[in-house]
Amino acid sequence: MKSMETSPNGKSLKVIVIGDGGAGKTSLVNRFIHRTFSSIYKTTIGVDISPFNTVTKGPRQRAIRFVLWDMSGQTHFKRFRSRFYSGTSGAIVVYDLTNATSFRNVQEWIKECQENVRKIIPIIIVGNKSDLTELRVDTPRLLEHGFPVYYTSAKNGDEVDNSFMTLFEEIVEEPLEKGDTEPGKTTHISYDSS
Numbered sequence: 665m666k667s668m669e670t671s672p673n674g675k676s677l678k679v680i681v682i683g684d685g686g687a688g689k690t691s692l693v694n695r696f697i698h699r700t701f702s703s704i705y706k707t708t709i710g711v712d713i714s715p716f717n718t719v720t721k722g723p724r725q726r727a728i729r730f731v732l733w734d735m736s737g738q739t740h741f742k743r744f745r746s747r748f749y750s751g752t753s754g755a756i757v758v759y760d761l762t763n764a765t766s767f768r769n770v771q772e773w774i775k776e777c778q779e780n781v782r783k784i785i786p787i788i789i790v791g792n793k794s795d796l797t798e799l800r801v802d803t804p805r806l807l808e809h810g811f812p813v814y815y816t817s818a819k820n821g822d823e824v825d826n827s828f829m830t831l832f833e834e835i836v837e838e839p840l841e842k843g844d845t846e847p848g849k850t851t852h853i854s855y856d857s858s
């Protein structure tokens with residue numbers, strides 16, 4: 665088995681998944697890592713942390729470990745969230761294509777992220793639930809932010825791998841192989857536990 669001790673500086677690379685409650689952050693992570701989907705909504709209390717191992721393409725395969733931090737989007741967790749941003753290498757800001765408020769809040773999420781991370785990191789914006797075409801609300805493209813926008817469906821998997829892997833590649837600046845990686849166990853941290 666290939667060693668997976670990690671990435672450029674020997675540490676894991678932290679990627680946060682943020683956005684309004686119900687936008688589909690947990691569903692996207694579950695689709696990306698476990699290839700599963702559930703229509704039952706179980707809000708995240710605190711943060712779920714899932715490792716994801718991958719390797720760079722090319723002759724010299726370098727093992728990289730990303731750790732996805734799936735944060736609760738619920739507003740009552742806002743005051744606890746700031747401490748979870750430190751050491752972040754990249755961010756996925758998720759909104760719900762059927763919910764205009766979640767789209768409007770993308771700006772707030774980017775601001776919260778940038779204020780707390782305090783360095784320039786790659787960010788992507790993900791409009792999720794693209795399968796719900798009938799319910800989709802009209803939202804202008806977010807070009808003014810200058811961040812790439814993807815339209816995903818955690819339900820049918822559309823654009824999920826592509827959006828996540830593109831962000832990961834932007835972080836390490838090398839093409840990556842999704843391949844037969846084995847996900848590690850998800851760890852849960854409650855916001856008010858410390």
Ligand SMILES: Nc1nc2c(ncn2[C@@H]2O[C@H](COP(=O)(O)OP(=O)(O)OP(=O)(O)O)[C@@H](O)[C@H]2O)c(=O)[nH]1
Nearest residue numbers: 685686687688689690691703705708737793818819
């Ligand atoms: N149709 C459809 N439903 C989705 C999709 N993604 C998520 N959902 C549903 O939306 C609801 C909320 O999804 P979650 O992934 O729990 O949302 P979250 O962003 O993690 O929410 P919090 O943990 O509360 O911040 C669940 O009922 C999911 O099944 C999608 O792509 N398509």
Ligand SMILES: [Mg+2]
Nearest residue numbers: 689690707708
């Ligand atoms: Mg969640």
